[in-house]
Amino acid sequence: MPSPESCRKRGMMKKQVHPSGFSIKPILASRAPGMVVLKWGLVAAMAVQGIISLALSMQSLLPQNVYRKDLIQEYLLAKAILNGIAPYTPLAVLTNQFIGPLPNAVFQHPTPHPPPVALLSLPLGLLTYQQTAIVWFVFELVCVLVSVQGLLRCENRRPHTLLVLLIALLAMAWSPLNEELAVGQMMTLKLALLVGAWQMLRAGKAARGGILLGSAIAIKLIAWPLVIFLALRRNWRAAGAAGAVLVAANGGAAFWMGFQATADYYVKVCAAVSSLYRAHIGNFSLWTIGWRVFHGTGSPVLCGASAPPPLDAPGLAGPVAFILPLILLGIGLLLAARASTFDASFGLLICVSLLTSPIAWSHYLILTSIPLAIVAHRLLALNLPARETNLAILVGLLLSIPRAALNNVILMFAENSADACSPVVPFAATLISLVPAAAVLGLIWLIRTVDELSWHVPEA
Numbered sequence: 001m002p003s004p005e006s007c008r009k010r011g012m013m014k015k016q017v018h019p020s021g022f023s024i025k026p027i028l029a030s031r032a033p034g035m036v037v038l039k040w041g042l043v044a045a046m047a048v049q050g051i052i053s054l055a056l057s058m059q060s061l062l063p064q065n066v067y068r069k070d071l072i073q074e075y076l077l078a079k080a081i082l083n084g085i086a087p088y089t090p091l092a093v094l095t096n097q098f099i100g101p102l103p104n105a106v107f108q109h110p111t112p113h114p115p116p117v118a119l120l121s122l123p124l125g126l127l128t129y130q131q132t133a134i135v136w137f138v139f140e141l142v143c144v145l146v147s148v149q150g151l152l153r154c155e156n157r158r159p160h161t162l163l164v165l166l167i168a169l170l171a172m173a174w175s176p177l178n179e180e181l182a183v184g185q186m187m188t189l190k191l192a193l194l195v196g197a198w199q200m201l202r203a204g205k206a207a208r209g210g211i212l213l214g215s216a217i218a219i220k221l222i223a224w225p226l227v228i229f230l231a232l233r234r235n236w237r238a239a240g241a242a243g244a245v246l247v248a249a250n251g252g253a254a255f256w257m258g259f260q261a262t263a264d265y266y267v268k269v270c271a272a273v274s275s276l277y278r279a280h281i282g283n284f285s286l287w288t289i290g291w292r293v294f295h296g297t298g299s300p301v302l303c304g305a306s307a308p309p310p311l312d313a314p315g316l317a318g319p320v321a322f323i324l325p326l327i328l329l330g331i332g333l334l335l336a337a338r339a340s341t342f343d344a345s346f347g348l349l350i351c352v353s354l355l356t357s358p359i360a361w362s363h364y365l366i367l368t369s370i371p372l373a374i375v376a377h378r379l380l381a382l383n384l385p386a387r388e389t390n391l392a393i394l395v396g397l398l399l400s401i402p403r404a405a406l407n408n409v410i411l412m413f414a415e416n417s418a419d420a421c422s423p424v425v426p427f428a429a430t431l432i433s434l435v436p437a438a439a440v441l442g443l444i445w446l447i448r449t450v451d452e453l454s455w456h457v458p459e460a
Contacts, residue, residue: 050172057181071184078125115253143188150195176365210241285360290320347371398439
């Protein structure tokens with residue numbers, strides 16, 4: 001593995017790269033009183049928006065909303081194991097047994113989360129569900145702070161606590177993050193683990209980095225392309241540590257829930273549940289394209305716009321759905337292998353991991369904060385070149401569009417339909433839902449571009 005490029009080269013690189021065309025640098029560097037007031041006013045406005053978004057996310061803890069959180073899946077998983085019941089029993093059955101009648105419907109299928117999540121969830125089963133929701137919400141906020149601190153680190157210097165708190169507050173205004181907090185998923189924990197893995201691996205601490213990477217993959221089957229990359233680079237300590245954690249986590253889960261239940265998840269449950277969401281309008285993974293184009297857009301268990309396929313050929317849906325992610329995986333590994341720094345390789349494969357996951361929801365986009373931070377550091381080192389900086393701003397804006405906003409635009413094209421849950425729209429309108437995928441692809445191109453630009457810049 002190549003050693004990471006030192007941040008101390010920033011000053012030398014700044015003298016070599018000069019932005020052309022429109023550049024945001026003069027605005028950022030300006031000390032004119034009006035510009036200073038404008039910049040700090042913008043920061044203040046974002047901070048206020050962050051506070052408002054945090055307050056809105058906290059409303060998910062209210063009695064009328066709390067049972068709508070995805071967190072109920074982890075809670076029921078823990079309760080089932082503690083009471084000796086098959087953990088992948090349909091959620092509706094477990095709800096009736098451990099909670100009782102709810103003001104909202106729950107999914108009829110089993111939880112889609114992997115067996116290692118059961119180990120993480122066990123302590124939650126000792127609390128009431130309302131207590132669990134509060135504890136997890138606070139835990140997610142801690143994960144955000146840990147992630148921000150890791151993303152801000154440069155030259156191995158710890159960022160000031162006030163700066164960490166300010167950036168975390170500003171981040172609350174980012175739609176993927178406040179959506180994550182509202183639904184109570186696992187992505188903030190996964191982000192913290194991946195940030196830790198990145199920091200350890202770039203510092204040459206292979207075993208520690210591999211352990212954190214394996215832990216991140218164990219709780220959500222995303223980021224596994226990084227293990228392939230580490231193995232291809234013959235970083236056996238990191239790849240081996242990640243693999244050992246995955247084996248140990250699943251082994252521990254099998255001890256608690258039984259080997260058969262653990263095996264059933266990977267053999268039956270995972271594929272069965274994924275098939276219910278593979279063509280949903282909110283899924284922006286590359287896996288969804290084959291199903292949408294040849295089978296149609298929609299889900300039998302989750303509301304959302306539906307659309308007929310432009311080419312009705314269900315037999316092609318599965319093969320195309322498999323081939324597109326495979327192609328991107330190959331391209332991503334090739335680009336990562338040719339990158340000049342480990343940072344660029346790591347950022348590229350985070351993006352590839354999102355698009356090659358069978359299911360990718362909008363709150364998964366919080367993982368792009370890692371490649372975004374890598375791009376930001378590199379652009380600062382390059383003295384904010386105009387084209388790349390403007391593209392970075394565009395990508396950031398696209399990644400910030402709330403899912404609800406995209407859905408509202410799509411529904412503007414809805415035809416008259418008696419089915420309010422799944423209104424029919426033209427297939428072309430459903431392409432709007434793939435804006436996050438386009439943004440992630442743009443981020444891949446951006447990482448590669450700034451990496452090549454840095455590689456051609458003299459160091460002296």
